[in-house]
Amino acid sequence: MKEMIYFDNASITMFKPGDSYNRIDRCLKECSSLGAGPNTTSMNAKRLIEESREKMNHLFNNNEDWDAFFGPSISFFVNRLFSLFLKKGSHIITTQIENDIVKEKLQSLSEAGLIEISYLPMSHEGNIDLQSLKASFRENTTLVYTSFVSGVNGAVIPVRDISNICKERSIPFAVDASLISGVLPVDLSESKIDILLTDCSRNLFSLNGLSCCFLKKELGFSDKFFSSEEENLSLPSLASLSGGLDYIKTKGIYNINNHLSKLVEVFVQNLIDIENIELLSGDKNIPIVSLKIDNPVNIASKLDENYGIMVSSGMFGESGAHRMLGIYPEGSIRFSFCALNTVNEIISATKILKELIQ
Amino acid sequence: MKEMIYFDNASITMFKPGDSYNRIDRCLKECSSLGAGPNTTSMNAKRLIEESREKMNHLFNNNEDWDAFFGPSISFFVNRLFSLFLKKGSHIITTQIENDIVKEKLQSLSEAGLIEISYLPMSHEGNIDLQSLKASFRENTTLVYTSFVSGVNGAVIPVRDISNICKERSIPFAVDASLISGVLPVDLSESKIDILLTDCSRNLFSLNGLSCCFLKKELGFSDKFFSSEEENLSLPSLASLSGGLDYIKTKGIYNINNHLSKLVEVFVQNLIDIENIELLSGDKNIPIVSLKIDNPVNIASKLDENYGIMVSSGMFGESGAHRMLGIYPEGSIRFSFCALNTVNEIISATKILKELIQ
Structure with missing residues (x-):
């Protein structure tokens, strides 16, 4: 499926x-x-x-x-x-x-x-x-x-x-x-x-x-x-x-959180040194990481159309939080994970993202 | 199904x-x-x-x-x-x-x-x-x-x-x-x-x-x-x-209405002469007929539990209409049909209902 x-x-x-x-x-x-x-x-x-x-x-x-x-x-x-x-x-x-x-x-x-x-x-x-x-x-x-x-x-x-x-x-x-x-x-x-x-x-x-x-x-x-x-x-x-x-x-909520934190960790590790990307990650236990990046909506749409990777991009109903972070009205790309996501998915997606940016 | x-x-x-x-x-x-x-x-x-x-x-x-x-x-x-x-x-x-x-x-x-x-x-x-x-x-x-x-x-x-x-x-x-x-x-x-x-x-x-x-x-x-x-x-x-x-x-809405009217007609025909039932049917084109009957909730529950026939009974959120009809707070049993119902279902249900009442 x-x-x-x-x-x-x-x-x-x-x-x-x-x-x-x-x-x-x-x-x-x-x-x-x-x-x-x-x-x-x-x-x-x-x-x-x-x-x-x-x-x-x-x-x-x-x-x-x-x-x-x-x-x-x-x-x-x-x-x-x-x-x-x-x-x-x-x-x-x-x-x-x-x-x-x-x-x-x-x-x-x-x-x-x-x-x-x-x-x-x-x-x-x-x-x-x-x-x-x-x-x-x-x-x-x-x-x-x-x-x-x-x-x-x-x-x-x-x-x-x-x-x-x-x-x-x-x-x-x-x-x-x-x-x-x-x-x-x-x-x-x-x-x-x-x-x-x-x-x-x-x-x-x-x-x-x-x-x-x-x-x-x-x-x-x-x-x-x-x-x-x-x-x-x-x-x-x-x-x-x-x-x-x-x-x-x-599963147990602590085990689920361990898994989610691992996904965040791998995601952040893979992108932390990339030029032109600023990682917005407030807490390693929360599976939400956004990227401050040029043309976020355009990059998100390439991830979707060319690689089947679904994310949120732009303002996604969060203009207040974007203002706070100083990225209004450009917005960001948000990657958010759930317990069904895998480390392999993170590795694939970050690899593709790096290719798109660089 | x-x-x-x-x-x-x-x-x-x-x-x-x-x-x-x-x-x-x-x-x-x-x-x-x-x-x-x-x-x-x-x-x-x-x-x-x-x-x-x-x-x-x-x-x-x-x-x-x-x-x-x-x-x-x-x-x-x-x-x-x-x-x-x-x-x-x-x-x-x-x-x-x-x-x-x-x-x-x-x-x-x-x-x-x-x-x-x-x-x-x-x-x-x-x-x-x-x-x-x-x-x-x-x-x-x-x-x-x-x-x-x-x-x-x-x-x-x-x-x-x-x-x-x-x-x-x-x-x-x-x-x-x-x-x-x-x-x-x-x-x-x-x-x-x-x-x-x-x-x-x-x-x-x-x-x-x-x-x-x-x-x-x-x-x-x-x-x-x-x-x-x-x-x-x-x-x-x-x-x-x-x-x-x-x-x-x-299907065409006129054909659907013809079918629904037929269901109402057969339902009414089969019950019109039954003692202890008063039919409440305001319009033959509308597939809603209620019965004024003793112990409506009890009869409905027998239809459900013994015969798998699902209806509404009691007040079903319509206290105003029941008052108008002079059957408050006893309520009624409501039979309401859709295009997927068949004449055979009506025949079976009215037969069972007659046995239950008489």
Whole structure:
């Protein structure tokens, strides 16, 4: 089935592991929709959703303090969260590297005069000056929202420190963990995060159209507000997620991370001395490396058309992170890996890339 | 593959026609996500969406006066529409038979003191007193919203008359055509409908998680507001829709409707003289017939467990229509057909039903 080298896993994983395809097939034969019946086919759909929710709770070590909801997208949950937490006159603290969907949403609320925004400056490595974070809180601060990881260089944001600071002030803290889920362990029961969002189609291996929101029960929001889209969820995506979560459990997330780190290491080693390429890699444990390079979109398109190597290029919805790195509007090429990628693929791709550049 | 008799097609079609399953399979191998890349796999996703949009425009005879957007659900579009058209102090005219999702959404806006609602009374056959409609308009009326068809007895609402009345007053008119799409021709170019919504997973044969909104261009709303979820669409659903639309085109919608009407006719004939069953069938062209019967949920569950016959039962999200018909809170059993159902299935099911009742 696999004929290409697919390195765009931070957008979505193209290939799904374990018996995910069999599960998708079975789902097509057995499940109708949560909104149907009630009858056997709708109960099969219900079982698929509940089984997937249970596996998500297990992976994120949810000790029942959070409700887990599925929805069609991060932006669906972001819209709900913002409408809950950002009333007229509210103040939100966020970073400059949130993706364009979140940034534009906040921008439009701010331009309508409804909310105030503080953007925290940060270093390329994802470091945030905690003093400046503390100084950012105002009387009308109602939410702190950050990604866990930069979508361009994989830099990890100090979520634990931020969560401590938010907790001291009793301000809800929401985190988009899409790019770290299935890559590094996230232990909710040990965390002070109030809301954790994750797109399930990256290293959790669902098909697209599926995200999950862990919402701390003590926030006291009605289930219905968040679960209202569960009737319409893409069931093949849930089947694929269920297969992905079993795969992660069987392999072990530490083993998966070792493998991903190895891929990053080989990739970086092979390109570090190449002229005309600047490597943007914020953390060796995060399988996202972008290249600052001339004509990124053009190079990416040659990799695709001539060699079947799939990457992201240009701005790929991350104009904030590119600005931070000083490469706006040129953008970059992003290579992002998943557990199914191999060292041999990295060797082939870096060899081709060197030939293209030199 | 088919081992059951599936008569819950007004909730979602379980079996997909033509080469839909091959298309789903191909989509899993070739398409990543609109939000990826750009690369071959994301362009494949884009092509799938655009091809599906073109086929939808063809089926609904959209002469380019409407934009067609895909989204994850009717409720996604309803939320967007209501936030666009229902500002504080707005008045909406709707019917008493809208499904519970729409009804509850309006109710909560009304209870928050934000909007006023007029519910149009109607007969079991879907007739609306046009004089009372005309008298319902107020100075602050900003939207008229109705379904095309009752979800309980298939009664057809006089959408053409309503649209004429709205047009005279320049009030936007939105219609949920989910239960008529793929069943009877809908010709947008001949209509005065401003907004047409349809769930694609009924007789258009997508998997779930896919709806479409036709939005009249002259309303002047930004594309982005509606297209923002297209990145996250379930691609297997689009592949399935694309196969379904080809099937409808090949068969011809009039031939499909003839077949569906035949199924309704045989179903009704076989049950019309049975004691203890009252048939709720509002229109012979709409393949939805419900039964007023004692213990509907219990009978439905026997049909399912003992005979593999899948139906909807109870309230199935249609409390308004059940109230109208005087069977709230008992509800009914709904039999709903699609083009893949056969006369033999109807004969088997009605025979079993008679044995169960008598």
